[in-house]
Amino acid sequence: MIVTIDGPAGAGKSSAARELARRLGFIFLDTGAMYRAVTWAALEAGVTLANEAELARIAHSIDIKLNGSRVAIDGKDVTDAIRTFRITTATHFAADHPGVRERLVQLQREIAEGANIVTEGRDQATVVFPHAECKIFLTADERIRAQRRHEDMQRRGEQVSLDEVLAKQRVRDQRDQTRPVGALRKSGDAIEVHTDGMTPEEVVNRLEEIVRARQKGE
Numbered sequence: 001m002i003v004t005i006d007g008p009a010g011a012g013k014s015s016a017a018r019e020l021a022r023r024l025g026f027i028f029l030d031t032g033a034m035y036r037a038v039t040w041a042a043l044e045a046g047v048t049l050a051n052e053a054e055l056a057r058i059a060h061s062i063d064i065k066l067n068g069s070r071v072a073i074d075g076k077d078v079t080d081a082i083r084t085f086r087i088t089t090a091t092h093f094a095a096d097h098p099g100v101r102e103r104l105v106q107l108q109r110e111i112a113e114g115a116n117i118v119t120e121g122r123d124q125a126t127v128v129f130p131h132a133e134c135k136i137f138l139t140a141d142e143r144i145r146a147q148r149r150h151e152d153m154q155r156r157g158e159q160v161s162l163d164e165v166l167a168k169q170r171v172r173d174q175r176d177q178t179r180p181v182g183a184l185r186k187s188g189d190a191i192e193v194h195t196d197g198m199t200p201e202e203v204v205n206r207l208e209e210i211v212r213a214r215q216k217g218e
Ligand code: DC
Pocket: 009, 031, 032, 033, 035, 036, 091, 092, 095, 120, 121, 122, 123, 124, 172, 176, 182
């Protein structure tokens, strides 16, 4: 069974999807981590992100391994390195690149082959797994999303103001919704869940309820 969870930045997709996968005994796939990984590898190699040919070469040459919540590139653990503000704001080069997307979509489908999986991103229901059995669109008010992201960053010791996080998030939302390939869009057959005012536990409970109902054929 494939469960897709799409939605805007900061909606709480990653933590909810990870916990949902744990409860169901499914694999968890964080596809945003893959776009971040390509960005990290390109910067590490000294590649100019706007150089499309070089960025495509990086995406095709690196070995990305996702293991639960750990991410490794060519054997090196980059779990924390791909979460910095610098990578977050630079990842649009990889996300906007059709060749990079093609490569990562292919990897995502390979990982899901024959597996029970909870996968989260922007285009999972619309592009990558249009035949998924259960599609969820997770969203929340933009201020709440920015506050959550800001708290996460503060916990990691990154010094960025809430206003700056909100401003950058608006730019990302706009980019996510308008990119020519893999744009963020609610699939017509997805169930929308608004997480405003819900605790993380309540969100996962709701998602589990949706999947269990689908498993029973409801
Ligand atoms: O969910 P996230 O913040 O880790 O995603 C990082 C970036 O990758 C974000 O700019 C959106 C983009 N992305 C995408 O274009 N398609 C996906 N399936 C997942 C993420």
